[in-house]
Amino acid sequence: xxxxxxxxxxxxxxxxxxxxxxxxxxxxxxxxxxxxxxxxxxxxxxxxxxxxxxxxxxxxxxxxxxxxxxxxxxxxxxxxxxxxxxxxxxxxxxxxxxxxxxxxxxxxxxxxxxxxxxxxxxxxxxxxxxxxxxxxxxxxxxxxxxxxxxxxxxxxxxxxxxxxxxxxxxxxxxxxxxxxxxxxxxxxxxxxxxxxxxxxxxxxxxxxxxxxxxxxxxxxxxxxxxxxxxxxxxxxxxxxxxxxxxxxxxxxxxxxxxxxxxxxxxxxxxxxxxxxxxxxxxxxxxxxxxxxxxxxxxxxxxxxxxxxxxxxxxxxxxxxxxxxxxxx
Amino acid sequence: xxxxxxxxxxxxxxxxxxxxxxxxxxxxxxxxxxxxxxxxxxxxxxxxxxxxxxxxxxxxxxxxxxxxxxxxxxxxxxxxxxxxxxxxxxxxxxxxxxxxxxxxxxxxxxxxxxxxxxxxxxxxxxxxxxxxxxxxxxxxxxxxxxxxxxxxxxxxxxxxxxxxxxxxxxxxxxxxxxxxxxxxxxxxxxxxxxxxxxxxxxxxxxxxxxxxxxxxxxxxxxxxxxxxxxxxxxxxxxxxxxxxxxxxxxxxxxxxxxxxxxxxxxxxxx
Numbered sequence: 001x002x003x004x005x006x007x008x009x010x011x012x013x014x015x016x017x018x019x020x021x022x023x024x025x026x027x028x029x030x031x032x033x034x035x036x037x038x039x040x041x042x043x044x045x046x047x048x049x050x051x052x053x054x055x056x057x058x059x060x061x062x063x064x065x066x067x068x069x070x071x072x073x074x075x076x077x078x079x080x081x082x083x084x085x086x087x088x089x090x091x092x093x094x095x096x097x098x099x100x101x102x103x104x105x106x107x108x109x110x111x112x113x114x115x116x117x118x119x120x121x122x123x124x125x126x127x128x129x130x131x132x133x134x135x136x137x138x139x140x141x142x143x144x145x146x147x148x149x150x151x152x153x154x155x156x157x158x159x160x161x162x163x164x165x166x167x168x169x170x171x172x173x174x175x176x177x178x179x180x181x182x183x184x185x186x187x188x189x190x191x192x193x194x195x196x197x198x199x200x201x202x203x204x205x206x207x208x209x210x211x212x213x214x215x216x217x218x219x220x221x222x223x224x225x226x227x228x229x230x231x232x233x234x235x236x237x238x239x240x241x242x243x244x245x246x247x248x249x250x251x252x253x254x255x256x257x258x259x260x261x262x263x264x265x266x267x268x269x270x271x272x273x274x275x276x277x278x279x280x281x282x283x284x285x286x287x288x289x290x291x292x293x294x295x296x297x298x299x300x301x302x303x304x305x306x307x308x309x310x311x312x313x314x315x316x317x318x319x320x321x322x323x324x325x326x327x328x
Numbered sequence: 329x330x331x332x333x334x335x336x337x338x339x340x341x342x343x344x345x346x347x348x349x350x351x352x353x354x355x356x357x358x359x360x361x362x363x364x365x366x367x368x369x370x371x372x373x374x375x376x377x378x379x380x381x382x383x384x385x386x387x388x389x390x391x392x393x394x395x396x397x398x399x400x401x402x403x404x405x406x407x408x409x410x411x412x413x414x415x416x417x418x419x420x421x422x423x424x425x426x427x428x429x430x431x432x433x434x435x436x437x438x439x440x441x442x443x444x445x446x447x448x449x450x451x452x453x454x455x456x457x458x459x460x461x462x463x464x465x466x467x468x469x470x471x472x473x474x475x476x477x478x479x480x481x482x483x484x485x486x487x488x489x490x491x492x493x494x495x496x497x498x499x500x501x502x503x504x505x506x507x508x509x510x511x512x513x514x515x516x517x518x519x520x521x522x523x524x525x526x527x528x529x530x531x532x533x534x535x536x537x538x539x540x541x542x543x544x545x546x547x548x549x550x551x552x553x554x555x556x557x558x559x560x561x562x563x564x565x566x567x568x569x570x571x572x573x574x575x576x577x578x579x580x581x582x583x584x585x586x587x588x589x590x591x592x593x594x595x596x597x598x
Contacts (some may be wrong), residue, residue, distance in 0.1 A: 002393045030479075052469055054468060054469060056467060074388060075387065076548075077471070078471035078472070078473065079471065080471070081468075081469060081470065081471030084469070085470075086466070086469040086470075088462060088466060090462055092460070092462040092463055092465065092466035093463075093483055094463055094481055094485060095479070095485065096484040096485055096487070096488075096558065097484050101480075105467070105470065105472070105476075105480050106470045107482075108472070108476060108480065109467075109470045109471050109472035109473070109476060111472070137560075140453070153466075153470070154469075154470075157470070157471075164468075244460055282547075303437070
């Protein structure tokens, strides 16, 4: 649905130039929620803005639903933008206009007129649970409510794609959950493809199907979440499961065990100790709910050499969990 | 020398002040009206054509935006740096060409307008610059046309500051209008000049000062009130709000809107 193909963007010239995007390629499937994580300054924001051409790349192309966005100008670009909604960290609502007028603006941009426009704006507000605040001003609403208006405005023109620029970063944890659940629900109901950027791992954990990690303008990792957590050395997975540092002690091997779904309930580690007669010690563990499913990771220290570690890993793998040795 | 004890003094004073006040208001109102109509778009264009703004490439041409911005900035600075008295004299041929004469209250409006426009353009510039860039970005992301962005985002957000700046501009036009006696213009400034200075009537000056003070106060008060209203609700917002309320009630019949909507709909529109 969204194809970002070898996109680069630098700001400034000469030695002061900042490379915001360095040959970035990302593929977002239709209907999925794709999260780009990274620290501020990693280039996430610039990346997101290339998708609706608020930012123009120096090289590379961005394609949304078959349309090459990077090649569009003027009216054609405005048309394409009607199919790409966007929500912002600071909501960006017009303060001197009412909530309903803010949503109507999106429809006005599309060319919907009069009563039809008001009716549809109210429908959108109803969809986000704010129809009763239609005549209030944004300043009279809480942060979470303002973001709901932002979402209603972004979706008013019935786009296929929703871009989210740190939509929950200015909100408290409880409100963040509500907004994320709303995005999740609407993406399902309306068949939206969502591309979001965030610096909060919780966002990825709660709603993302796929994720990419950005660092200094480069994508260092990307894939479906299920896959990433089963990939040895995945930094996204390491962020999701904070099992602590690996402390290497002589005569021990360190093994990471990752389990999802049903296998999370089975006593695989106790069984391991029994079967091999090993004193397995647990260095750290993290259990998380990822997209509504239980998933966990345990870091083990196993006495013995590489062959013991291999045997242990084989056994664990045969029991349907993913395990690998962590090397110093 | 005028004798305040003479029986005809007060009626004469009254007549002179009335005429002066009328002329001042007349010159100021027309000059301000023209200034507003010309200055508002120029101010918006001046900010809009800056790099990275919504008008940076009018007609898809980046060089055109840069050129307009440079020329406009230059002209505004030029206009702001010429002293009014010099401008007034320099404009005599222009006024004569425009109106056929350069003497009198009517022709004096030409230099008054030309001194006020650059001032007002800066006022609009500041008001527009204050608008959160995030709002333009959001509007752009929605695929809104430039004209829609100006109407629905830029102006609603800038009106309060423009209203306050208009008060300052009016005050400054009144201020300059006191000098138009040089080109035969009337007004309260001319009253002070001819009766106060040349004929030593302190009373004339006192009344001119009082009237000018009252005019400035009233203008400032009115426009401050207007600015407050505009930042709360534009009149158009009130109209749309009432219509939206009706639409909300229609929706309510279809049991889409939840119960609180009814309570809110009953409350008076802000």
